[in-house]
Every structure is written in structure tokens, then in C-alpha cells.
Amino acid sequence: MTLKPTHALWLAALVSFALLPQFIAVKYYLHLSILALIWVIAAQGQNLIQGYTGYVSIVQAGFIGIGAYSTALMGLHYDLPVWLTILLAPVVTAVFALGIGYPSLRVKGHYFAIVTLAFNLVIFIVLMNWHTLTQGEAGITGIPKPGSPDGWFNWRDRETYYYFVLIVAALMTGLAALITRSRIGQVLIAIRQNEDLVGAIGISAWKYKLFAFVTSAMFAGLAGAIYAHYQSFINPEIFGVAQSLDAILAVIIGGSGTIAGPVIGAFFVVFLPEYLRFADSFRLIIYGLVLVLATIFMPRGIVGVATSFSDWFMRRRR
Amino acid sequence: MIEILQQIINGMAIGGVYVLIALGLTTVFGILGIAHFAHGSVSMFGGYLTFFLMTSQGLPLAVAILVALATGFVLGLLIELLAYRPVRSASHINAFIVALGLTMMVEGLNLEFFGHEQVVIPTDFNRVFDIGGVTIPELRLYVILAAALLIATMTIFVEKTKTGQAIRAVAENRDAAILMGVNVNTIPLVVFAISTMLGVCAGIMVGALFAIAPGIGEGLVIKGFAVLILGGLGSIPGAVIGGLVLGITEALAAGFLSSAYKDVIAFVVMITVLLVRPQGLMGKA
Amino acid sequence: MGDDTYMLNVIAYDDEANPTGASNAVRKLIDRDGVKFILGFCCSGATGAVASFIGNEDAVMLVGNAAERSITTRGISNLTRTRPPADYTGAAAGTFVADKGHKRVAVLGALDVGFYASYVDAFEKELNAAGGEIITREAFGLKDRDMTPQLTKIREQNPDAILVVGYVEPAAFIYRQAVELGIDVPRYGFTSGSEEQFLRVASSEQMEGVWDLRPTELTLLSATETGIAYHANYSARFGIAPSPSSPYAYDQTYALKHAIEAAGTVEDTAAVAAALRELPVPPEVVMQYLPVDGKMFDVNGQAYTSNGAFQWQDGNWVFVQDLPSDAAAYSAFLSTLD
Numbered sequence: 055m056t057l058k059p060t061h062a063l064w065l066a067a068l069v070s071f072a073l074l075p076q077f078i079a080v081k082y083y084l085h086l087s088i089l090a091l092i093w094v095i096a097a098q099g100q101n102l103i104q105g106y107t108g109y110v111s112i113v114q115a116g117f118i119g120i121g122a123y124s125t126a127l128m129g130l131h132y133d134l135p136v137w138l139t140i141l142l143a144p145v146v147t148a149v150f151a152l153g154i155g156y157p158s159l160r161v162k163g164h165y166f167a168i169v170t171l172a173f174n175l176v177i178f179i180v181l182m183n184w185h186t187l188t189q190g191e192a193g194i195t196g197i198p199k200p201g202s203p204d205g206w207f208n209w210r211d212r213e214t215y216y217y218f219v220l221i222v223a224a225l226m227t228g229l230a231a232l233i234t235r236s237r238i239g240q241v242l243i244a245i246r247q248n249e250d251l252v253g254a255i256g257i258s259a260w261k262y263k264l265f266a267f268v269t270s271a272m273f274a275g276l277a278g279a280i281y282a283h284y285q286s287f288i289n290p291e292i293f294g295v296a297q298s299l300d301a302i303l304a305v306i307i308g309g310s311g312t313i314a315g316p317v318i319g320a321f322f323v324v325f326l327p328e329y330l331r332f333a334d335s336f337r338l339i340i341y342g343l344v345l346v347l348a349t350i351f352m353p354r355g356i357v358g359v360a361t362s363f364s365d366w367f368m369r370r371r372r
Numbered sequence: 373m374i375e376i377l378q379q380i381i382n383g384m385a386i387g388g389v390y391v392l393i394a395l396g397l398t399t400v401f402g403i404l405g406i407a408h409f410a411h412g413s414v415s416m417f418g419g420y421l422t423f424f425l426m427t428s429q430g431l432p433l434a435v436a437i438l439v440a441l442a443t444g445f446v447l448g449l450l451i452e453l454l455a456y457r458p459v460r461s462a463s464h465i466n467a468f469i470v471a472l473g474l475t476m477m478v479e480g481l482n483l484e485f486f487g488h489e490q491v492v493i494p495t496d497f498n499r500v501f502d503i504g505g506v507t508i509p510e511l512r513l514y515v516i517l518a519a520a521l522l523i524a525t526m527t528i529f530v531e532k533t534k535t536g537q538a539i540r541a542v543a544e545n546r547d548a549a550i551l552m553g554v555n556v557n558t559i560p561l562v563v564f565a566i567s568t569m570l571g572v573c574a575g576i577m578v579g580a581l582f583a584i585a586p587g588i589g590e591g592l593v594i595k596g597f598a599v600l601i602l603g604g605l606g607s608i609p610g611a612v613i614g615g616l617v618l619g620i621t622e623a624l625a626a627g628f629l630s631s632a633y634k635d636v637i638a639f640v641v642m643i644t645v646l647l648v649r650p651q652g653l654m655g656k657a
Numbered sequence: 658m659g660d661d662t663y664m665l666n667v668i669a670y671d672d673e674a675n676p677t678g679a680s681n682a683v684r685k686l687i688d689r690d691g692v693k694f695i696l697g698f699c700c701s702g703a704t705g706a707v708a709s710f711i712g713n714e715d716a717v718m719l720v721g722n723a724a725e726r727s728i729t730t731r732g733i734s735n736l737t738r739t740r741p742p743a744d745y746t747g748a749a750a751g752t753f754v755a756d757k758g759h760k761r762v763a764v765l766g767a768l769d770v771g772f773y774a775s776y777v778d779a780f781e782k783e784l785n786a787a788g789g790e791i792i793t794r795e796a797f798g799l800k801d802r803d804m805t806p807q808l809t810k811i812r813e814q815n816p817d818a819i820l821v822v823g824y825v826e827p828a829a830f831i832y833r834q835a836v837e838l839g840i841d842v843p844r845y846g847f848t849s850g851s852e853e854q855f856l857r858v859a860s861s862e863q864m865e866g867v868w869d870l871r872p873t874e875l876t877l878l879s880a881t882e883t884g885i886a887y888h889a890n891y892s893a894r895f896g897i898a899p900s901p902s903s904p905y906a907y908d909q910t911y912a913l914k915h916a917i918e919a920a921g922t923v924e925d926t927a928a929v930a931a932a933l934r935e936l937p938v939p940p941e942v943v944m945q946y947l948p949v950d951g952k953m954f955d956v957n958g959q960a961y962t963s964n965g966a967f968q969w970q971d972g973n974w975v976f977v978q979d980l981p982s983d984a985a986a987y988s989a990f991l992s993t994l995d
Contacts, residue, residue, distance in 0.1 A: 345476065383806070623806040624806075631807045
């Protein structure tokens with residue numbers, strides 16, 4: 055395999071992410087970076103269904119919630135080790151995603167979006183009301199950190215957790231790249247471009263759509279599990295429709311249907327509010343405006359703009 | 373028996389609001405293929421505006437409603453021209469994302485102009501009628517009647533007027549409509565103006581009967597889409613029946629099954645219809 | 658303090674009333690701004706999130722009016738709370754309603770919110786002890802404004818009284834719609850809404866006779882002299898009457914001042930946190946506290962205010978009487994929870 059310029063870019067990005075904690079003087083920004091890396095995982099999942107397959111799903115935060123609650127509850131009730139419940143959480147999420155995806159994928163386009171949104175509301179209502187299981191609005195506290203207190207790594211230290219999340223986010227980004235480059239990925243892109251045509255050449259598109267949907271949910275479930283053990287506290291409020299919209303925003307802003315897009319977009323949605331310290335109403339207006347303008351003027355996101363710019367630059371040099 | 377009748381009456385008021393929201397959505401979707409997610413927040417803007425005109429400007433209810441309707445007309449034109457027209461030829465996913473962005477903007481503007489406190493449009497209709505043990509407040513009765521009147525007007529407009537026929541022609545076959553000399557640039561404008569005015573009416577009804585507050589519009593638009601899925605996409609009778617079915621189902625679910633899960637039950641009904649009859653109750657197979 | 662005078666330097670962030678927003682804001686206060694003392698906290702979800710990690714931080718957290726009980730049952734030594742948990746008030750309310758002779762009470766509440774549910778649980782326990790029962794528990798969501806389905810169901814069951822627990826915005830609709838449906842049994846509630854908030858939704862006639870059973874907070878009819886002076890000064894300076902949550906912030910500030918003076922340090926947060934636990938009720942506070950063992954905060958870091966019964970009469974909330982509240986017994990009970 056020859057080293058292409060994009061590979062060099064990825065390597066450089068990985069190195070700078072690895073060095074990042076050494077340059078962060080204020081731990082608060084390390085905290086935000088951890089949250090952003092968790093969002094990278096969820097956004098890579100969202101990108102599979104939204105960016106590659108062309109189906110806007112508005113239930114990603116609901117799936118993050120299922121992942122977070124399943125890891126916390128399995129640890130609480132069955133006393134399983136943390137690393138195991140983190141691994142099981144995406145599997146639990148996948149089961150829910152199968153049940154949700156099967157009926158939802160019977161409709162296309164906008165209706166798929168609305169139906170998934172309804173499912174996000176249902177997940178939220180159940181998390182709020184099923185007190186005996188989820189403890190309702192009060193939430194679950196004291197979710198343990200991975201590792202034992204006298205183990206090799208001090209997981210309470212945010213730097214340790216940063217590297218843990220970085221490794222997972224890099225692996226999941228790699229996995230997303232593998233999926234999209236595979237034959238499955240090619241079929242998903244074909245579905246986005248012309249679903250009828252895919253059906254016409256004898257491929258049962260629904261299997262591929264369900265695969266993309268469930269995989270996307272598993273990414274979310276994993277992100278949720280990592281989030282739960284990082285914050286040690288979860289309650290339903292952060293698994294609502296607004297956060298699902300953030301996942302969509304991350305994909306659109308970064309560049310939908312690209313692998314780098316969700317990475318950029320995730321950092322964008324986590325850090326943007328920090329620099330938009332206005333009242334809530336202004337933040338909403340600016341978010342909305344960014345979304346509308348980005349869709350109209352740069353439908354391929356930041357990655358799209360960067361690519362066109364570098365193409366233009368390369369041509370100039372020749 | 374009285375309990376069931378009372379619950380049906382209870383559900384009809386909110387059902388009427390759902391119908392109006394769904395009518396606005398279904399015309400936009402049926403004709404332009406856009407899932408206009410911002411419709412709920414725009415409707416709430418209409419309700420807020422009416423409240424503002426009455427309490428801060430001292431206008432009487434009827435005048436405030438007329439001003440709000442005129443504003444809704446203009447707002448509809450602007451939404452089409454500035455937000456949706458630029459993405460008309462792009463894929464549908466883009467229009468939907470624009471709709472999401474628009475929702476955030478309108479919600480933010482509502483918050484900025486009207487604050488986060490709930491708002492109730494004041495009316496003088498305080499009597500309560502009691503018919504054999506079934507009670508119905510005067511205001512609820514008027515809301516149900518007004519919704520019925522608007523539905524009838526909308527049907528006559530689409531079926532009988534020339535503009536209505538042009539709209540239907542575009543919905544059925546865009547290319548043929550162009551050949552017949554229909555101006556496909558003005559039709560979307562008309563559709564958005566009408567849809568927004570219907571939304572403003574719904575917003576006023578919600579504001580008078582219940583309250584307008586941040587987030588209420590988003591809740592309503594989701595119910596509106598549920599109605600469309602129930603009734604069948606782009607179908608006016610479907611929107612009417614779907615809206616009433618949803619409103620009454622919610623009331624009966626809260627009264628006889630579980631009040632905590634009444635919304636879940638409503639969505640379960642929607643999903644069941646989707647599985648059994650994907651084209652909706654009134655849609656063509 | 659001593660020869661040194663310290664000015665409180667206030668840095669404020671919005672917790673966005675959501676757990677992630679609150680965690681981020683507190684992380685920023687501690688990590689970036691070097692803040693040692695954090696006051697405020699109104700919402701249970703946001704407070705719960707911060708409480709889950711504050712025990713490991715070099716800071717003291719003073720919670721205002723978040724009512725979720727578990728905040729002070731986790732044994733967090735550097736946290737105190739001014740507002741008593743909702744079930745402390747709920748028990749007092751249950752006794753009050755039982756004393757009125759009601760046997761069959763129907764509940765309509767925001768039961769998905771933990772502290773409202775715990776209010777009802779404590780209410781039910783006292784009602785049962787007096788031979789009464791809750792005949793139905795109906796719920797509504799945060800954005801619901803049409804409660805006629807739930808009220809119709811309640812109407813069919815012919816209760817002696819109804820109990821409404823929830824935020825004022827939906828609760829006002831419940832009171833109005835109950836009248837519209839012809840329900841004419843006594844209405845009790847736990848809402849803490851102002852006259853103005855209710856009158857936006859319901860007429861004064863529709864509200865007539867409704868009870869509100871809640872912490873007394875700052876009520877002019879029952880306030881101490883400092884309380885009345887606070888109300889007057891606040892109104893004069895800001896041009897509006899103090900909001901129900903402002904006295905919590907005011908009292909916290911004085912509790913913190915006295916604790917810092919008693920500890921003799923602003924650096925050693927553990928000493929200040931310990932001093933808070935030993936503090937008698939400071940003279941400057943504006944609400945009425947029921948001290949436990951002579952201290953404002955008990956061993957759990959929990960303070961107790963008095964509870965009151967208010968009734969809507971001719972367009973106003975009127976303070977009728979104190980509710981029978983046993984702070985010492987509740988404090989002992991709170992210590993048994995984990």
C-alpha cells in the first residue's frame with residue numbers, strides 16, 4: 055500500500071490528538087475534548103445511516119441513552135466488570151435498533167426521519183417514567199470507572215480516560231472506513247443515490263439499510279457506555295431529540311458521507327457552544343442559521359470545502 | 373357511557389388542533405415533497421404574535437387574529453423563497469435539514485421575542501355547557517367549530533377554485549402541469565402562504581385553549597406528522613380523520629390505560645398502522 | 658475575617674438546567690477559574706450530575722432549591738442543601754389532609770419527576786396511617802396542558818379530595834379544567850406558584866379555595882423581621898418582589914460567610930465544609946429554619962425550613978397555618994438512607 059497524502063493527514067491528526075493533553079494547560083478543555091471524542095464515535099455511526107445511506111435518523115441520542123443505561127444497569131444489577139458491560143452495551147443497543155429499524159425502514163425519506171424521532175420520544179418517556187428500572191429524572195449516580203483502584207491505570211485521572219477514548223474513537227473511525235470501503239458500503243452509497251435501481255438489479259436493499267441502521271446504533275451505544283462511565287451520572291435529559299439533532303448537525307457540518315467529516319463535526323458541536331456563550335435563544339438562532347446556510351452553500355460540509363480548496367490549490371500549482 | 377362520551381369530547385379539541393397542523397403539513401408535503409418540520413414553531417409564532425398584539429398593543433381578539441394571519445401569509449412566502457427554494461433541486465435530505473435548522477431559528481426567535489414563560493391568549497368565553505352529565509366549555513366548542521369551518525374552507529378552495537385546481541395539477545403531475553401553463557414558481561409560494569396561515573390558526577387555538585411555551589410547537593409538529601402517517605400522505609380527508617383519531621386515542625388512552633404512557637400509546641398506534649397499512653388509513657395503495 | 662477582609666468574587670455560569678451543561682459549568686469553575694465555593698443549583702437533574710463528582714473535588718457546594726432527596730443521602734461531606742427534600746413536606750401535607758377528614762384522595766401529578774413522586778409517596782404513608790387511601794395516581798408530562806382525560810377518570814371515581822403535584826404552569830390548567838368538568842371536591846396541591854402565574858391561566862373564581870401545601874420559604878405573613886426587611890430592600894433595589902428562589906441564595910451566602918469565619922480559612926475547603934455542618938442558624942437569614950441539634954445543617958448537610966398551608970382566598974394566597982413538621986425525626990430517617 056502506498057502512502058497517499060490523505061493517509062499522511064490521518065497520521066498527523068492522530069499524532070496531534072495523542073499529544074494534545076500535553077498542550078492543554080486547563081483541564082477543563084481536556085474534559086471537553088473527551089466529550090468531543092465520545093461524540094466522534096456517535097457521529098461516525100450517524101454518518102453511516104445519514105451520510106452514506108441517505109436516511110436521516112433522529113434517534114441517535116436515544117441509542118446513546120440505551121447504551122449508557124444498559125452498561126450502568128448491568129453493572130448495578132449483575133455486578134459485571136466494567137469492561138464487559140461496555141462491550142455488551144452496543145449489543146443491547148443493537149437489539150433495540152433491530153426492533154426499531156424494522157418498522158421504520160418501511161418508509162422512506164422524511165417519513166423515516168419522523169418515525170425515528172417518534173422512537174426517540176418513546177425512549178425518552180420510558181426512561182423518565184419507568185422508575186423501578188431507571189430511577190426516572192433523578193438518574194443513576196455513582197457509575198463506576200473502569201479498572202480497579204490499585205490497577206495499572208488511574209482511571210479517575212482525566213488524561214488516562216482521554217487516551218482510552220482516543221483509542222476507541224480511532225478504532226471506530228477505522229471500522230467506519232472499512233465498512234464504507236467494503237462492498238456493503240458501496241451498496242449503501244448506491245441506495246443513497248438511487249434506491250429503486252439497487253432493487254432493480256436484484257439486491258434486497260432493506261437488508262443493507264437495516265445493517266446500516268443497526269451498526270449506526272451500535273456506535274451510539276458504545277459512545278453512551280463510555281459516556282456513562284466517564285460522567286458517573288446519567289439521567290434522561292441528555293438523551294432527547296435535541297441531542298439527536300446535534301448528531302445530525304455534526305455530520306452535516308463536518309461533511310456527510312466522508313470519514314473525516316464526523317470527526318471535525320463532533321469537535322464543532324462540543325466546542326461551538328463554548329464560544330457562543332450567549333443566551334439560549336441566540337444560540338438556537340445561530341445554530342439554526344449555520345445549519346440552513348451550510349446546507350444551501352456548503353452541502354458537503356467543512357471537508358467538502360477543504361477538498362475543493364485543496365483541489366483548486368493543486369491545479370494552480372501545476 | 374358518560375365517561376366514554378366525555379373522553380371523546382375531551383379528545384376532539386386537541387384533535388381539531390392536530391387536524392389543522394396536519395392540513396398545513398400535508399399540503400406542503402403532498403405538493404412539494406417537503407417535510408416542513410418548522411411548521412409547529414411557526415404556528416406557535418402566530419399564537420405568540422396574537423397574544424402580543426392583544427396584551428401589549430391593546431388590539432381586540434378579532435383584529436389581532438387578522439393581523440397574525442396577514443403576518444403568517446408573508447412569513448410563508450419568505451420561508452419558501454429564502455429557505456426552501458435554494459434547495460429545491462437538491463436531494464430531499466437537504467430540504468429536511470433546512471427544515472430542522474429553520475425550526476431551531478424560529479424557536480430561538482420565539483424565545484428571544486416572547487420569553488420562556490408560558491403564554492395564554494385571553495378570551496371572554498368562560499361558560500360551561502352541561503349536556504346530560506357531559507360537560508363542554510364554551511371555548512372548546514368554538515375551537516372545534518372553527519376547526520371544522522377551516523377544514524371546509526380548505527376543501528372548497530382546493531376542489532373548486534382555479535388556484536386550487538392548479539395546485540392539485542402540480543401535485544399529481546408536475547410536468548403535465550407545466551405543459552398546461554401552470555406557473556410552477558408561484559404554486560410553492562401559494563402553498564406555503566396557505567399552510568402558514570393554517571398553522572397560525574392552530575397556534576391561536578392552542579394559545580387560547582391551552583398555552584404556548586418553548587417546545588410546545590415541536591411537540592405539535594411531531595403529532596402532526598404522526599397524523600399524516602396515520603391518515604395517508606398528502607390526503608386532506610386523511611389528515612382530518614387521522615387528527616381526530618389521534619386526539620381521541622390519546623384521551624381514551626389517558627383515561628382508560630395509562631396517563632404516563634399516553635403519548636407512547638399514540639405512537640404505538642402510528643407504528644402499527646405503518647406496519648399493517650404503510651399507505652395510511654385513507655391513502656391510496 | 659481576622660485582620661483580613663475578603664471580598665466574595667462571583668463568577669456565574671448558566672447550568673442550562675441540564676446535567677451535561679451543569680457538569681461542564683462546574684468543571685470550568687473549578688479547573689479554570691479556581692473557584693472554591695459553588696452556590697446555586699435549582700434543578701434536580703443538573704444538581705445530581707454535579708453532586709456525583711463534587712465529593713472528589715477541592716470545593717464546597719451549597720445547593721439551593723433542588724428538591725431531589727438523594728442529593729443529601731449520599732454522604733457527600735462537602736455539600737449542603739438549604740431546601741428540604743420534597744418528601745419531608747409531603748409527609749406534613751399528608752397529615753394535614755388526613756386531619757381534614759378526607760379518606761379517598763385522587764392524585765394528579767408530574768410523577769415522572771422524582772421529587773414530586775416522593776412527595777406523593779410520603780403523603781400516602783401519612784394518609785394510610787390515618788385510615789385514608791390514594792385511590793388513583795394519574796400522571797402528566799411537562800408539556801401537557803390538557804388534563805381533562807385524567808380529570809374525567811378521576812371524576813368517575815368520586816374522590817373526597819384531589820391532590821395536584823407539579824410545576825405551576827400545568828397545575829393551573831388542572832385547577833381550571835377541574836372546575837370546568839364540574840369537580841367540586843377540595844383541591845390540594847404542591848406547586849409553589851405565585852398569584853400572577855395562576856391568574857394567567859385560571860380565573861380567581863376557578864382558583865377559590867385551592868390549598869398549596871409547601872415549604873413556607875419567604876412568606877410575608879409569617880416572616881421574621883429580617884425576612885420582611887429583605888423583602889422590602891430587594892423590592893426597593895430591583896423594582897420587583899424577590900422570586901421564591903432568591904432567599905435560598907441569600908441565606909446560603911450568609912451560611913457560607915459564617916462558616917468561612919468559623920473555619921478561619923478560605924483555602925482549606927474541607928475545614929469550611931466541616932464548619933458548615935456545625936453552624937447555628939445565622940442571624941441574617943430570611944427564611945425560618947427548624948434547626949436539628951441546634952445546627953442549621955444536619956449531619957447529612959441538610960437544612961429544614963418550616964412547611965405551611967396556604968389557601969387561595971379572593972385572588973390571593975393566604976397563609977393559614979404551619980404544617981406539622983418534624984425536622985429531627987426526618988433527619989434521623991434521612992441518615993438511614995444511602
